[in-house]
Amino acid sequence: MANVDQNEALFERAQKTIPGGVNSPVRAFRQVGGTPRFVAKAKGPYFWDANEKRYIDLIMSWGPMIVGHANPEVVAAVQKAAETSFSYGAPTEGEIELAERICALMPSVEQVRMVSSGTEATMSALRLARGFTGRDLIIKFEGCYHGHADSLLVKAGSGLLTFADSTQNAPSSGGVPQDLVKHTLVLPYNDVAAIEEVFKKQGDQIAAVIIEPIAGNMNLIKPSKEFLTAIRSLTSKYGAVLIYDEVMTGFRVALGGAQSLQGVTPDLTCLGKVMGGGMPMAAFGGKKEIMSKLAPLGNVYQAGTLSGNPVAVAAGLKTLEIISREGFYECLTGQTEKLMAGLKAAADRNNIPFAVDSEGGMFGFYFTNEVPTSFEAVTKSNIDAFKKFFHLMLDEGVYLAPSAYEAGFTSIAHDNAVLDEIIAAAENSFKKL
């Protein structure tokens, strides 16, 4: 196929100077096989690859492009900011405006510090939680991804009884010292008994619990109300910091993030993706009492040459302005639900076991009969069927995340005509499965 050739040529060339040919691993298509599409340009809900083939994008840069690619209002804001230099390394009024807007949209965030990536946000939030509590242990949940800082790249030890035994943990990446891993406890998502047990045994040593309040890195998995309530009451009781990693869900599942939907208030929140409108921009924030431990006020050090970058701030501010307009989330949520219902109906017509879920502009679909509630359940879905479906959809011109363990993302530019095209493509693909 001539269409794939240009992508293949670029992939071959890329692999000579870039490890694996990509600058972030999941882009390499390792889980589904085949050649990554090299993007030449994008607009609204579409991108075009190196052979000028058009795809409907259902990743949207893994979340940020909620107002569509190259949104004219965001482009104009970025152009204006770029004209007065790209970076100063000194504070700007735009940063204050962005901080004020974030604090207004997310009332649990009283103060916020800007950084350049989600990884930096979670890594810094953990350091802050440790500095604030004077404790070392952290709890994370299986299947949640919080960026690639050392202490977060940890797998669970096996068996419920060993949950509190961190010597059973194995780093899930080379180069991560066992010494660091021993401070991270990994528990199953949605398992109330497991977290109660750990707090009972070691509650006074736990600095923080970090969680994706709607998980998007093991496909889409929602927490139960009991699970979130238990985490909140245990962290409060034992004086641990509750960190919501809303890098993915913040401003994507709702204007106020997942925390505005679930009735549980975290101590710290990590943000990224949408808040930078596609530019390298992220943040962490929360209670003033905790945030005031950060340098230059406190002794927890955190810094960044490009933090609060003025061009990224301009993109973020304009994006937050657009998503704050009346009806934005009603429309986004409605379109995403419509897409999921369309996919489910198409699968049903073709007798394919298939389940769907969504929240705001974030969705999950699963080749199984029921929506999963844990990482383990996701691994039991039909991953081979997903891989085939992925390639069939790609041939049809629909770009899904190249892994069964990722959520999908829509934008306000995914209008009815686009949804109809995706659903027709899915119908054709299901027929061939």
Ligand SMILES: Cc1ncc(COP(=O)(O)O)c(C=O)c1O
């Ligand atoms: C929930 C969550 N936290 C943190 C990160 C890390 O963000 P970044 O890739 O910007 O470092 C991601 C990235 O996908 C994420 O989904």
